[in-house]
Amino acid sequence: MSNRDQFRPEDHPNDHFLLTTVVGSYPKPKWLDRVKDRYEDDEADFGDDEWQEATDDAARLITREHERAGLDVVVDGEMRRNEMVEFFADRIDGYEFNGPVKVWGHNYFDKPSVVDDVEYDESWLVEEYEFTADVADRPVKVPITGPYTLASWSFNEAYEDDEALTYDLADLVNEEIEKLVDAGARYIQIDEPALATTPDDHAIVGEALERIAADIPDDVRIGLHVCYGDYSRIYPELLDYPVDELDLELANDDYEQLDVFKQHAFTKDLALGVVDAHVADVESVEQIESNIRKGLEVVPPEQLTVSPDCGVKLLPREVAYGKMENLVEAARNVEADLDAGDIDVSAAAPADD
Template structure:
């Protein structure tokens, strides 16, 4: 059984009959020199200008894209080298937002929480230049992560709309406009990040309506995934199966797969992008450990519906640790494919893929 939407990202020289697509959630550690370059760029006493900063971010994007390919990933990103915090980056590009200074969120961490002060509007493209540059630097397909409208609304001060729901729907229309431009530029794999859903699971219906707006008019071959960070998934499952996406990217390694059974009944009818390395632990899991984690995913879905990724963005890890996690993850996926080809894995009741 094939999965055409997923298999369009299968490399031509893939070594095994089975194919477990490997990718990343999005963020990746920035090179230390890029952080230093940012300090110079933001320091008025230095003559480090826009041209210098653009050159630095271009170089970093090339470097990390190549690092993802060196690790063997089937679908890559640039590690979000040009992005700051996941809401702040987009709020700076959406008409209707403004910033009033950092807000303390925990410990010594601050978040430049924006305010919506007027009706949000689409101005210039947010990510098309980033995508085109990365696609030009890559030899593998490129995924585009986008912070979802529900999180963009939930993690902002609302000073212009009657409620957060109305704001989220307007933002969803803007995300749809952006994705249409990305598709025109050649993008075929988009991931909507909705970490706020993990903390407010009762709003899953709002997220569902946002996604309906986001996918409106998109070609069938465009793959849309939804990433939801660690939370009580039983509060959104099976309702999320109604969402109009092909893939759910879930953070399960962090909780030692204690919630795996949540997704076994009723049957998981979408593709599962399974977190198989813990993005919060600065220790590299062995290939054998990751293989065991991948096999847990096969308890939920057949191979045709399984995607392999880290739990979440890995930007807070040491860069060498992040790389080794990705490299081991790819090696583990290829090993499991070989075992599947050899018939050494008993798929049991999950051997029959879900109907489309």
């Protein structure tokens, strides 16, 4: 039995099942930004308890928004996180911060420096997961920034090279995932956007993932999210990674790289981006159905997950919700077409066990 089957709703309307989920980040309610300003104002009467209540409310709101859209697996939209590297570096001994660095447009993040051996102190995500799982009526996925990106997007002032730093960070990520599994998490997504931009290091990422996946039970689904790069330089090597699912950004370039994944049998599950996280227009249900069918050119339905390209936190919230709602409707429509025999999936042979 695939560990994917546990996420199929008992009352699912179709014989076929395309798992629907999100990558991770989601637009924060505008009021949360105003609350954060008060929390960071030393002169405001607004402390830790008030900030905790505000982030709890935001996490509850977005988790239920994902459920209202119909997603099979939800997250809290990363309401408690500021940025995918900064959030974790702030919780790892050995990091320090030197000030904001411009990323793109008017967006900045506080790029950290590694100034000493990295060490695990207290849990990063367990409380976040437990809160979301308690709020949610559907299964919850936990996105976590991978060790290669944590190393590559930081200044390394303590280790001989980024490879050594990556492996130490991988051991910490493994420790955190073990705690998440003990807390009940069964779907973990490791985010490695740095991989596709520095593809020559795919072997380093593979070794890091081996460390992360060590002793993780078979019923825990591990996904790897990769984006923004030339996939031909890391495929089929991606298939050797000890993960269940490869989550890929393909909608943004109109599936120009889809043929890359037809050169070798796709032996992992494919989480296909079917809406563009960088376009502030809601794709039609018909367009998303067409995008989903592209995934069926690579894998059969039992290996296909349907998601956005990437996190959607930079979109207007109503646009992000519209994309999720249409994504779910499109997936259910394609399932119905599969049930009716209206889609030929012979081009995507099932992966060998």
